[in-house]
Amino acid sequence: MTLRLVPVVAAKTLRRGLSGLDINKRGTPAGEVPVPEATGLAAGAAFLCASLVFQWLQHATGAQESLLPGGGAHAGLVCVLAALFLGFVDDVLDVPWRVKLAMPTLASLPLLMAYTGHTGVVVPHPLRPLLGGLAFLDLGVIYKLYMLAVAVFCTNSINILAGVNGLEAGQTLVLALACAAHSMRVLASLPGAWPAVDAAAKLQAHALSLSLVGPLAGVSAGILCFNWYPSAVFVGDTFTLFAGMTLAVAGILGHYSETLLLLFAPQVFNFVYSLPQLAKIVPCPRHRLPRLDPATGLLHGSNDYNLVNLVLRVGGPRTEKSLATALLCIQAACAVATFAVRHVLAGVYKG
C-alpha cells in the first residue's frame, strides 16, 4: 500500500509547493530539482489502515479480549495519530519547538492511563543487600513521568538524526525489526519460563508491540524504496514524528521501554551530542549537514555537532550512500549489542 501511495502523495505535495532541494547535492545538477516533501503521509495512512483493520479483525474473531485489553490499543492509536498529525502540520506550517514537546506529552496521557505494567525497576542482585534485600523498587509517579519523557524523546529523536538520503526510513526499519525480534524472542520463551499470570501479561504486552512494529517495519521498507539514495522523495517530519512515537508506544505498552532506550543508543548519543547547538549555546544553522565537494562527489564533515558529521570526521569523507549505510550499520550494531547486554544482565538481575 505504501509503494502505491507514495507516488500519489508525492505528486500532490509537489504541486502544493511542499518540496525541498537536496542540500547534500548542492552544486550538482541533482541539487537543483525540487524533491517532494512530507511523503511520510503515505506511510502513515498505510500504517493506520493496517492497524485499524488488524485491531478490528482481532476484535471480530474474539481475540481482542485476550490480546488487546483495557483500551491499550486505542490509547496507542491516539498517540500515533497525534504524532502523525503534528508532523504533517509541522511540514506544512512550521510548528515551534515548544509545541513539538508539549503536544506529544499531552497525546501520551492516554497511554499512561491505559498502562497496566509495572511502575518500577528490578534491583540488580548484587545491590539488593544495600536496599535491605529489596528485589523490586516501585517508583510510582516517577516511573510514569519517565514514560512520558520516553514518548517525547522518541517522537523527536528520529527527526534530529536526519538529513541524509535514506537515513530516516532506514533507521526506523532497523529499529522496528529489532523491536519485532525482541518481542518474538520473548513470546518464544514464554512456555514454561514464567508463572502463568506473568506469561499471560507478557503475551498481551508483546502481541500489542508486534501489532505496532510489524506494520511500521512494512511501511518503512515501502517508503525506503523511494527515499534511499538518490532520494526521489523526502519523508518529512510527518514520517519521523510518526515513526518515533510508534516505536515509543510499542516499547511502553510492550513493557520494554528500557530495552527500547538501549536500541535508541545512536539517537540518544546524537541528542546529547547535539544539545549545545539545540540549546543555542553554540550557533545552530537550520540544517546541520555535511559539506559536498562537487569535484569528488564526497561529503566532508562540517563543524556541526551531530552523529552524521562525527562519522565523516572520524571515518573520513565518503559518498552520501556510503554514509547512510555506515549510519545504519551503527544502528544495527547497537541492536546486536543490546541483545548481548540483555543476555549478560539477565544473570546479574536474576542472580
Place this chain on the structure above:
Amino acid sequence: MTLRLVPVVAAKTLRRGLSGLDINKRGTPAGEVPVPEATGLAAGAAFLCASLVFQWLQHATGAQESLLPGGGAHAGLVCVLAALFLGFVDDVLDVPWRVKLAMPTLASLPLLMAYTGHTGVVVPHPLRPLLGGLAFLDLGVIYKLYMLAVAVFCTNSINILAGVNGLEAGQTLVLALACAAHSMRVLASLPGAWPAVDAAAKLQAHALSLSLVGPLAGVSAGILCFNWYPSAVFVGDTFTLFAGMTLAVAGILGHYSETLLLLFAPQVFNFVYSLPQLAKIVPCPRHRLPRLDPATGLLHGSNDYNLVNLVLRVGGPRTEKSLATALLCIQAACAVATFAVRHVLAGVYKG
C-alpha cells in the same frame, strides 16, 4: 485557547498560501482580499488539549473507572483525531471523495469495538401486537453498519452545508449546544426514573457525550468570533470534518444516534436535496453558491440544489449575514422540534 490560537494559525496558513477568496463578495473590494483557510486547526488543537486533559483529570481523580470505561473515550479520540487529520490533509492536498468516505469508515471501527450500548430499536407500542408482542428488536450487525453510516454521514454533512460566512461554525455551535442540552436533560431525569443498572449505563453514556460536545461548543463559539460575517478566517474542511465526527462520536457513544439524526435534519435534507448534483446526474460546479448583486449587496439564489439556495429562492434575496442567521434559526428550530417529537414519542413507545 481558540481565541488565542486562531490568529496564530491564520498568519501561518496565509503565509503558506492556504487561503481563498470570499466568493459571496465577488465584485466588491472585500472579494479581492485572500482570507486564511484551514483555521479549524486552531479549534481542533484546542479541543484535543481540552479533552486529553479532561480525560486525564477524570482518570487521576479515580472517576475514569465509573464514567469512561472500556476504552470508549480513547476510541472516540481516535475517530476525532482521524477526522481532524483528514480534514487538514484535504485542505492542503485535496483528497478525493472516495478517501473522504473510506477513511471515516475505517476510523470508526474502534468506535464499534468500544460500543457497549444496545444494537436494536424499541418497537413503538401500537406496532408490538404485529410482532408478536416484541418490545425490542435486536438488529445486531445491521445496527453496527447503521452506526458506521451515521459516523460517515455526520463527518461529511457539515462540510456540504457550507459556503456562507459563519455557517459552518454556527451550525456546529447550535448542534453541540442541542446535544449538550439533551444529555443534561437525561442526566437530570436519572434519579428515580430508571432501574439502577440502566441509570448507571445512561450516566456513563451521557457523561461521555458531554465531555465531547462541551469542548466542541466552546471551540465553535471561539472560532465563530472570527468566522462570522464578514469572515476574517475560513474554517476549512479541517473544522467541518472534525466537528461532524465529534458530534457523531458523541451521539453513538452517548447512545442517542437516532436523536442526533433528528437534530441533523437540515443536513439530512441538504444532503438528499444535493444528491442529483453530488452524483453528477445534474452538472455540479466546484462551489454551489448564491449569486451576489454588487449594486444592492444582496445574495440571490442560484440554480444549484442545496439548502442555502433554497432559502434564498423561497425567502427572497437577502444579505449574507441575514442568510446565515436564517439558516442557523432553521437549525435551532429543528432542535426544538426534535425535543418536542421525543416528548410526544415517549408516550407512544412506553404505551
